Amino acid sequence: MKLYFVPFACSLATRIAIAEAELDADFIQVRPGEPLPDGRPFTAISPMGYVPAMETASGLVLSEGPAVLTYIADLAAEGVLAPAPYTEERYQMMRWLNFVSTELHKAVFAPLMTSKSTDGARDWAKGLAAKRFDLLSAHLDGQEYLVGSFSVADAYLLSVLNWCEFAGVAIVDWPVLVAWRAKMRARPSVAEAMATEMPLRQAA
Template identity: 45%
Template sequence: MDVYFSPLACSLSTRITVYEAEAEDSVRLNRVNSKTQTLADGTDYRTINAKGLVPAVRADNGEVITENAAVLQYMADTFPKAGLAPAAGSIERYRLQQWLSFVGTELHKLVFNPLLSPKSNDGAKAYALEGAIERFDYLNSHLEGREYLIDHFSVADAYLIAVLNWAQFVGIDLAKWPAVAAYRDRVSARPAVARALKEEFTLYQAA
């Protein structure tokens, strides 16, 4: 299986998933240059994912899957012994999908994309910061008294920690939401997560 990533992008969640599943021997991690959209060997990444976005997974049979929520569930189902997603069709699986959707739409796209994009104007950034308050209030309320988004660590947590990592780059102080800040610290300390964060920070800084 080939996994395509860019350092500290949302594809960080796929690296976390690989390490949580102890699947390093089954997965090839391929870096995508986010500026040129090429791989290390010069291959145009858009020949693999026409959208040019990470992450993407290319299965051993050549099938390509894109969009983070789909990629993460595919990887969880490929390595089921890791227990990173509830059984398909169960109510717990729909809860997982609920949180993948929340992280992807309410945090990733609505809050962080405008704050991280150099194309965003001041109005867009102000709107994103205003929207962040309500969404982090909701997340904080959910995480009070909980270890993870659902009843155990899942690929939704891998996605959320990748997104929360961006707060430091856009001036969002998670200390305003104590349960979120505690969650970030707790999840970041997991061996697989800490390893993935360290490796991708190193790759990002070396770019």
């Protein structure tokens, strides 16, 4: 399986998931504006040009983070990266994957992390952060993970919360989230994934 990534982008969650489940994958770094190492344009894999994206030896090509993360979770041993299918917790995990994707990643962080944004778009996005961080903070207060045990939703949330300082979102105002992020960063799979991608980000 090939996993396409940009260092410290949301695709970090896929690296965490692969490490957590002790699966094998080839990670292919996507360099904006450049073809892939095999000469294809990245849009041949991911039509929007977004990471994460993946490709299996049997020909499955998949993009969109929640779908890629759920696929990886289903390759892992049951309970390692996701609650069992058809359980209530499984749907709660899907709820959080969608929340992180739409309410945090795209609504709050995307406009704050592109040079193409306007001041108005940035103000609007920052204004959205408080309600979403309040909700997360209340949910994670006294709870280790978004759902029961560690899941790909935690990996995705951690990857997005990593951007707070760069994006100018004041996570310090939510001590529960600061503590949760610190604890997640100390998790071996997360520490390993971040240590792998940090020099790649610095060199990019």
